[in-house]
Amino acid sequence: MTVGLSHRFTRTLAVWLALGAGAFCLLPWYFPQELSLLQALAGAFDGPDTASGLVQAVRHGRSWLWVAAIALTIGATALRAPASRRQGGVLVAGALIGLLGVLGAAFAIGARGWTWSWAQTLFGELAVGQAGIGIGGAVVLVALLIQLAAGAARLGAFRGDLFIAGAVVLSAALLALFVALPVGRALTGAFVDDSGQPSVAALFERLGSERLWGLACLGGGARCGVAWNTLFLGLLTAIGTTALGALIALLAERGPRRLARPLNGLALLPIITPPFVVGLGLILLFGRAGLVNQALEWAFGITPSRWFYGLFGLWLAQLFAFTPIAFMILRGVVQGISPAMEEAAQTLRASRTRTFMTVTLPLMKPGLANAFLIGFIESMADFGNPIILGGQFSVLSTDIFFAIVGAQYDQGRAAALALVLTLFALVAFFLQQRVIGRAGYATVSGKGDAGLPMPLPDPVRRLCLGLALPWIAFTLVVYGFAFAGGFVRTWGRDYTPTLAHFTTAFDVQWGEFGLVWAGTAWNSLFTTVKLSAIAAPLCAALGLLIAWLLARTRFAGQRGFEFGALLSFAIPGTVLGVSYILAFNVPPFELTGTALIIVLCFVFRNLPVGVRAGTASLQQIDKSLDEASMMLRAGTATTLRRVVLPLLKPALVAALVYSFVRSMTTVSAVVFLVTAQTELATTYIIGRVGNGDYGVALAYCTALIVLMSLATLLIQGLVGERSLGRRVALR
């Protein structure tokens, strides 16, 4: 009556093997740097650059590619065998031969023959080298991974489920290739000295430098080490954002009703804001040509200076940028505190203040710790604010940038700095995970909480209003200035209203051949939108898939998989960017300078967003729905498509929106990867700011905010709400 599972299994595997074989015969094996994909496809049977794997092996002397054909043939033979452990063994063996062979050869043989000199002495000189793996090689590798997964499933792993096996193996391979490999390569770069020899001494020399760890500023010296700067700033920012976030959260949840809505709106601001808006707004206020300095000069004759650039300005900017994040975390925490607890305390004759101090605040503790650590992590990973407001105060993320991009071009130094930053981030990250893991104060239970939340005690309410309201007003002023800055001629000198900056950036003319995008920003805008639009669905799909694997399936090695996925969340953007440029500028994965590497960077940088959105909503969907679908004879893939995905629609929207918007606004990771052809909006803005061209930069930011609001609405409209009838939760 139904198609037997074993039959489906064989069919799926056969399709993948056929795809692999087809790719081996028909698609260009290597990645030709100068040609487009279409041009390369046309040359699949021609020259040594564009030929397919088969043609390379037969005609161009790259006989090591035969291993792929052998592996696929082994897989095809096993396909005929009856379903058994034996079949699984053959599949796994074939796949391993293929994967190790193809990847081994890819790493061992570079553009000019053997990569390692010992191989050359051992095997003699090679006649031909090879370029980086292209579309053909990639499809063959995927097919071999599926073969490996199928074999593992036949051997009893993943409960014999090919879909789960394939999903786990593929996503693990992707994480390994695009997170573990580059970061690993970059960080080991710290152990290689200038002549290219591995050396621990080089590491210590770099790590131990005065510039990194100096404490001169304590003794009145000029400045402290970069590492201390980073830690100190992170600490200050974390304290500030947590305190402000907590006050605003209390105000939004427990304060006057009419404040709740505007406060929630405030929380959305940083999501659609490009990272420089706050910094630029602050510059317009406090910079040398800013209003405050001008007023001081006018009133007291104080000469304007760059006093704002440095620790204080940077701290202020980060407070603006990250307080909303703390607010969002802590709002959830305050919502989660059961009013019954507070009511219990009050009936036990505690005053409101005492209840707040002894019940409400302690219940918030894990949330506060979480917000603190998140603020710390965000501050350390921040790149946009330090680059425009840091002045002489340098932090790790910007120092890494200058080590690579500046005149020094010192890979080893960049790697060492990246190592320090990664270590800091990892420590903070694991502390945060522990805090979340042990936050056992969840007071939301299945039972209805009838009680009313306690209003804030008067002293607390006064504190909240006194600090939070001015802060919110200040935020609005900063945003208002950033907005206004795009509409005046030159801030600080000539306040004539003008649209000139918009014309410079977004001019459209009617030329000889129709519409001409004459503005200087169009190019970067189109590239950004295009690449973000490609990356967003990939990121959302992979993120939700990983979330589902972690939440709903059980397989051997799941803890390791989860650890790997989590680990990639902790890598600061700057480190990821540096890693990509260091790891992917040589074969076998030669992607530097292409748009593909930027898309990949977007996908893996924003992956945590998708995973978190998926995990959160999977927790709210009763697991028995999945099981019911399985009982009704749906396979895993069908269940995912017809039951889980429709129910995950809100998460899907969230993941799509966030990854699109974050791709549009990311700076830290891609700043290393852009080229003249692939300039992005954010790098364009950095360039303008570097030239002191604030007007155009701000005009661009304004346009981006509008664009991203529209995109958010559009995606929500397209994907739509899930239809659930009247009662939502069926538990």
Next chain:
Amino acid sequence: MSGIEFVRVTKRYGGAGAPLVIRGVDFTVPRGTLTTILGPSGCGKTTLLRMVAGLDSPSSGRILIDGRDVTDQGPAERNVCMVFQSYALFPHLSVIGNVGYGLSVSGVSRDTTAQRARAALAAVGLEGYEARMPGELSGGQQQRVAVARALVLEPSVMLFDEPLSNLDARLRRSMRQEIRDLQQRLGLTVAYVTHDQSEALAVSDQVIVMNTGVIAQTGTPRELYERPGSVFVAGFMGEAMLFDGVAQDDGTVTVGPLQLRASQPVGAGRVKVAVRPEAWSIAREGAGLPGRVTGCAYLGSHVEMNLQTALGAVFVVSPDVDQNWRIGDDAVLLLAQRGVSIVVA
């Protein structure tokens, strides 16, 4: 031929060191009968059911369905359907979409799917509800949709996981009768998990009482109620009070001043006697066990009383509601033959 057969099945969650949740279970469910798995929460009854379904796999032992070994097969391959405690109706699909889901994913044509789904809905009395969303149905209707969704696939075995626990008392009674009628009409093989002994007594051909991962006793409802094999089963199948007794060689058992004949053979020596509260008859005077009334509650159809006797506190349910007992009255208790069982101490 047996519908479901368990052979020395064990189950542990976690690695080899983890404790066993199911500690070696053998049973059979004859074809076309309804077997209830009964036990307190945490006794492993739901785990047992999930292993029949294929949602969990046993750590050791074999599971056979219709004589075929399905131990290594997934839920989709077993020809088993399950009605979940939460019903697990897909909230994004309409009633007809839910019922047709299993056919649709098996590649049955759209028309046939709709037709058979309609027929299944008719079988549970839900014609006209096809287009509703699950959230727009009452609890009892949701329950019927869940049953129809399972029925439509014509499984050889149907599983129910505490299907009535989300319904109110009145609806529970009528739904359990509907399930029983449906099972007998279609000759289904059903395994049914519950923690409610009256539900188990009402619907079952066979009851399996579980306790801490092992089967405490298997039998018909009557056997289990009237001849419980252990203190646990006696206490779990309805109320029972335990008294120390001494069995003689001739088969009589002495409990304090009372003498009774064992309904099953017992060896001489110390025994426990389980007495159901309705087994006592109570009188103002005469021979028997004297006692004093310490509590009395009028419940309409019967009276519940507590008495202090030489055997300790005794709980009595008496159908005689006309007697006006007061606290402090003297009374005499006698034991009937029914409702008294000797269990191993």
